[in-house]
Amino acid sequence: MTVNENKENEFVKLVNESQGIIHKVCRLYCDDQTHREDLFQEIVLQLWKSYPSFKGDAKFSSWMYRVALNVAIQDFRKEKKRKYLFLESFEFKEPSTIQKNHYKDERIEALHKAISNLDKIEKAIMMLHLDDVPNDEIAKIIGISQNYVRVKMTRIRTKLATTIKTD
């Protein structure tokens, strides 16, 4: 087995153990199955490309959150539009937040619907918080102060609760 193959196997093993993180990101940021699969592949690919920079001083899962969220937040889709008489243009947009997933459990359905009303940054903070990532770790992943993490989380909870109540 070559050094590269060893590295590949080691990486795949680590990703396999924490693949739930990538799937959660894909569920939060994608509107359909095809998009989810594309984003999953893109995140794994970018994790692999960034793997040489992973020094091991942070937890693998924290590093994974960081790369996965960076890829998901920058992700955009090309939409064909005919806006101006003869000029056919393409517009790059964030993927739609209208969820096409259907859950048997009403509470999950309600939560998912409420989540789709959050913006991309709010979704990231909420996911990290609900995944029990400590506030100092969330602050490092997002690049903001711990205070702001707390403030933001309070606002997100209120926003979620309001949406769920309204529906």
Added chain:
Amino acid sequence: MDIIELKSVWNLLQQDIISKDRVEVNKIMASIHSKSKSEISKIKNSLHFKFIIASLSIVAAISLAIATILKPTINPLDFVFSPLESVLFFIIMAISVAVMVFFNYRAYIQIRDIQQSDLNLKDNLKNFIKAMKKAIAFNIFSDTLMTPILAAWLYYAYAFKNQSLGFDFRTLLLFLLPILIGLFSYFLQRFVQHLKFGKYLNRLSAYSKSLENNSTEL
């Protein structure tokens, strides 16, 4: 919904994800050997394609200039230009395309570098927006450059076919035309790029700004 209830529903959602979405190790392995399908990669590939075509054009223009110098009878633009004019045309085209390639390359580098990053979200967003704006600007310069140069040569071929340059309106137009067409081309390119990326970049900038403000305020 309080935080405890929120977490319990979140746990249910996680179970749903694990049961439905989990993939085998071979799929992860295949993903690391796959090609990126992201729009950024597509932009990068198209810049790469432009780079190859433009580089081939430089080689072709230089070869034609050398061929015309060595053997003026094989002047490929004999129907519009004299051998000297053709040589000048090919040299100017080679230089223009080289400048275009330079801008194109700078745009390519910007796009390539933003693809791999494990920085925190705030810094990564900032870098991404900055790089996208730079790449768009380089792309605008690159796409704007060729139109006025080609237009000037076309006008020269049409207006000065049987006459040489002099101090008259046609000569003035020969210099004014590329400036006007260049300006029009630049603003058209800006408009098209704004149409494509404007809303998206504004949205990302708003995210970035909110993180910037709040991270320093608190």
